[in-house]
Amino acid sequence: MCGFGGTGSAFAAHQHRGFGEAGSACGGRSASRHLDGSCASVVGIDDYDYCVPAGIAITRAVSAALGDCELTHLERVPIDVEMARAQHRQYEQALREAGYVVEHLESTNEMPDSVFVEDIAVVFDELAIITRPGAASRRIETAAVAGALARHRPLHVIEAPGTVDGGDVLVAGRQVFVGLSTRTTDHGAGQMARLLEPYGYTVREVVVHDCLHLKSAMTTLSDDLLLVNPAWIDSGMFDGFALVEVDAEEPMAANALRLDDRVLYSASFPRTAARLERRGLRVECVPASEVAKAEGAVTCCSLILRSL
Numbered sequence: 452m453c454g455f456g457g458t459g460s461a462f463a464a465h466q467h468r469g470f471g472e473a474g475s476a477c478g479g480r481s482a483s484r485h486l487d488g489s490c491a492s493v494v495g496i497d498d499y500d501y502c503v504p505a506g507i508a509i510t511r512a513v514s515a516a517l518g519d520c521e522l523t524h525l526e527r528v529p530i531d532v533e534m535a536r537a538q539h540r541q542y543e544q545a546l547r548e549a550g551y552v553v554e555h556l557e558s559t560n561e562m563p564d565s566v567f568v569e570d571i572a573v574v575f576d577e578l579a580i581i582t583r584p585g586a587a588s589r590r591i592e593t594a595a596v597a598g599a600l601a602r603h604r605p606l607h608v609i610e611a612p613g614t615v616d617g618g619d620v621l622v623a624g625r626q627v628f629v630g631l632s633t634r635t636t637d638h639g640a641g642q643m644a645r646l647l648e649p650y651g652y653t654v655r656e657v658v659v660h661d662c663l664h665l666k667s668a669m670t671t672l673s674d675d676l677l678l679v680n681p682a683w684i685d686s687g688m689f690d691g692f693a694l695v696e697v698d699a700e701e702p703m704a705a706n707a708l709r710l711d712d713r714v715l716y717s718a719s720f721p722r723t724a725a726r727l728e729r730r731g732l733r734v735e736c737v738p739a740s741e742v743a744k745a746e747g748a749v750t751c752c753s754l755i756l757r758s759l
């Protein structure tokens with residue numbers, strides 16, 4: 452059984468980090484930050500005079516053209532864009548509940564897949580890498596995401612002919628796994644390694660098959676725990692990690708968004724959610740049926756920047 456909208460505040464876990472960031476006075480469980488740097492909707496901070504956000508979550512609007520999205524492994528079915536937008540608002544609210552300031556970017560009809568902002572960049576504490584998405588239709592998405600990230604991190608870019616989708620990049624501490632998929636090439640993975648190794652990251656390539664991205668097949672639940680669908684990757688290569696396998700009836704269930712004290716998860720996978728809860732994880736479920744029809748899931752819909 453998934454929890455949602457609990458009364459506990461992730462800010463409690465962060466209030467000891469001290470002050471000093473411009474964002475501290477902008478904090479609050481339901482804070483939003485506009486891209487001009489002002490704050491809105493500050494509610495729920497009655498327990499604290501000032502709070503330090505867990506970080507920033509960059510999201511992007513559901514395009515009116517979502518139904519024309521890229522599809523690789525799924526048949527096209529009708530997508531209810533208004534429902535997708537309502538579900539996306541719940542997702543953004545769940546991020547705020549987890550202590551993140553949401554920076555919401557707008558979209559246009561020319562970018563059907565814009566809500567899947569994860570594919571457009573990979574964010575580390577030290578830098579952010581703007582990708583060169585494998586689907587040419589998605590390269591139009593990079594400019595606005597780069598503009599938003601430039602406010603928070605030094606930027607680097609993946610250059611042609613390499614391609615990388617952020618959905619293929621899994622960061623587990625100083626280890627970075629890059630999935631070789633229909634979207635991410637060996638050339639792109641090599642560029643990731645050259646950019647990251649000077650910062651002490653180890654980059655390893657993982658062959659992905661029968662699914663869109665590495666993070667369709669595997670995501671992190673904690674520092675040493677991975678959620679996997681072993682049908683789509685060689686899960687034997689993750690030494691030092693314990694594994695939780697998805698329920699056999701829920702092959703799409705390996706995508707979970709790890710936040711500080713909880714895991715944000717699709718309400719479509721109750722059997723696997725129960726497995727996660729039995730492992731002691733706090734699982735917050737959100738409806739994600741419409742993005743799933745576009746081959747998306749919960750990690751895809753945000754870029755998470757930890758407070759430094």
Ligand code: CIR
Binds near residue numbers: 523564569751
């Ligand atoms: C695409 O094919 O690019 C989109 N329809 C779905 C992208 C989902 N992104 C992700 O899993 N990181």
